[in-house]
Amino acid sequence: MKDMALTIPTYDDMLEAHERIKPHINRTPVLQSQYLNELTGAELFFKCENFQEPGAFKVRGGSNAVFGLSDEMAEKGVCTHSSGNHALCLSYAAGRRGIPCNVVMPRTAPQAKKDAVKRYGGTITECEPSTSSREAVFAEVQAKTGGEFVHPYNDPRVIAGQGTCSKEFMEQTDGLDMMVAPIGGGGMISGTCLTLSTLAPEVKIIAAEPEQADDAYRSFKAGHIIADDAPETIADGLKVPLKDLTWHFVSNHVSDIMTATEDEIIDAMKITWKYLRIVMEPSCAVPLAIILKNKDAFAGKRVGVIVTGGNVDLDKLPWMMR
Template structure:
């Protein structure tokens, strides 16, 4: 995937997504000793970067595929992203959602025109329900993170960030399923001669960190993290990109995630979800190694249950 191809993808999805703002903070610059630039995907349509990948994946389907719709399994942001992207392009979206998914997320999916099929709350049940929908409807399955079109779409956030600030030394992202991280790496490699990409990951769901060490995809031993969007595993489409190019993965503890979430709410007045704050927590933890550098941070999303905040 070269710069020209990525630029074509960026241009193709532009009519369907927001070009989100990049904000700065004197407070965060002061406490880190780093010049920070926050790419605010919490202001994206449906509240997260995942709108980008979902849109690109649907736009790449044939006319016949579009006529039969799309299907995914997701309990949260990708469910909403696929539903809204499908609605804006005029395609049906079927979502296999665990029955215990937050009601607010189910309502958002329904509000975007998504058709929910409920299933048990485990990975196997989700996949089986998605397979069943695919068999019954002929819909095309789109994976939330382990899909080339999704990965390339997610990278457009970093393309915009580097268009606005071409001299960045680093971009920090969270890592869960790996789609955002892999897409950001591809964008940084194509649109900058020097920008490196580092990921933040919850210590309680550190499969990406361990995968980097072992050289093969590792599974999560636990998923007891407040960063609920990062409980998933890497896949065979995004892991090779991450393994070859990521500059590092920094594990952060639960109290560090909560502290970073609280700081960005208080100091920048931004509604961010804990999964987003993982990247900020990684910057805070690694500040001595990046002092004086220009650093972009992808704020991945802002879909929070405001009745159940972590602080």
């Protein structure tokens, strides 16, 4: 991929994506908590993508890819590799169109996510929890099925789909100063950059990353992509590295990347469950963790936080495991 010309999705692609996926997604609500505002000194707005039917924002990008296929292309279905939410959201979208979906998932992915893929009719092939194993196993699956590859984030259709979240978010709030989203491979952050750089260029975009999987942070500081093979963090959705397309958006439009420790992430997760009363994944707690850790950077600001997903194993909550 590195030597090929990049297909950068445009603002119009995002608008088209929104029209295309509207019948297949929820316009998720934005919640607020006076208590969390007092705790942080900021005015926080939480866009609850955990309330998508398959439980994650990735239904936006997945639906855009699936419903954008020609009938001929759609026949062989779609395939992908994913730590979880892209797998189940793509399966969900493929199921709605009635086409096959083959996914490669690390054997360590949360059981709740594997169960959902199966429930939506997807077919799982397991790999080891490393980028190298994942890509090798995926090559076999793709060769066998011939399905259309929908990369979990480094795909213009996916990024345009994810960008629809920020469009709704801006419509639902009366202006924001900053937008914070977690960063793994960079799909949501890239979609956010795509939308806000045209719609609301005054909004500062901050990416939030686990300290134990801080490859995007190090890439951002170094000025080029640094990829780790198999980082370990409770934020299971954020282990994958940036790729050329997401790097384009991150390097051009992100104001800062901030990191949080595992304990800070778990604390922020529990606080959100308790005071916002939503079920969300550890990955979604990284934004609040960095806001609590860097209060001065956010104090007095209107801050949008994208709650990316809610597929959690309710029998293994992280604050009970430490």
